[in-house]
Amino acid sequence: MDWPRYGRVVLKPFSSGLSEEEWKGLYETFRDPEIAAWNGSSPLRTPFWLFKRFVLAETKRKDRLAFIVLDEKGEYLGTVELYDILPGEQATLGILIGRKDRWGQGYGTEAVRAALAYAFGPLGLKRVRLRTFAHNLRARRAFLKAGFREVGLGPGPKGKEDVYMEVRREDFGPEA
Template sequence: MDTQQEQQQKILEKPIINITGEKVALGPIRRDQIPIYHRWINDFAVLRTLHIPRPSTLEEIQAYFDKDVEEERQRRVIHFTVYERTTLTPIGRVDLEEISYRDRRAEFGIEIGEADYRGRGYGTEATRLMLDYAFTGLGLHNIGLQTWEYNLAAQAAYKKAGFREVGRRRQCKFMGGQLWDIVYMDCLSTEFVSPVLSKIMVPDEIRS
């Protein structure tokens, strides 16, 4: 039988979950997951669709984590860890950045760091849950993103989640020996149906 200390440790190890879908769940980013984030950001297959591929030190990722926490405290960004729902294995992150509560807009970002979970619908559902949070939880109206013309899988997932293409900046991303467009996409709250939070964020009924 587990001791009380072992039981408490298991409780501490189990991640807090804020939003639960069919395939994934979203919870707060955690300092003890920095080594996982560090491994993801050093995977050039991940960086191919995000930034210029280069090695990142653990100290650099720790500094980024501290910056993320501070910006969250100031309500300028929101970060979630993405978990596989049944095992609670961390598989990626989703973010809202450049949040303007006055203008009711923000920028969306996603990273599925675990290769085994790419192309299987996890990113699509994580995107939908983040849109649900942005629209239903925060009351935002326009969520935008940018991706690269060659990232066809991401564009398909974004469209399936509710985004649509709204414009391009031509031939300004170099990859694989040629220049590609930046694709701009967005989603409006009026174009989105809440899958989860509309059932949770409701006013109390008057009791007789």
């Protein structure tokens, strides 16, 4: 299997199928109130079976590629996706590290690097962008370390200030 990888992480495509442990990790990620707050949403209250059905439907969209982030032992860490994909042009990146015991250890940065290498390599995109809360300094530092640059500030949909970031293919090197 030639899945995107960088450092200690591997990005397993949802299209490869998820193990029951990966599904449980993903479900718990979306049910966690702290993670939901950092994502600007409410904790998931949907039953597991309905959550799986919704996620599987979302992964079939043509403008989205979703991956499970696995650590060096092959264990679930979180999810990263490229969405709103305009072939040959751009995509938006989203990431959630659901294993809070792994926060601050560089796994998120490595997952972003793997996703960017895939976006600029096999996908042939020119730009990847994202939006994060201005007060989420840990995420901002991780995105900067992974190669993004801040391109603007503005009000977000939840009334908090957002930071808009992007990275262009010509500015992305193999090492951060």
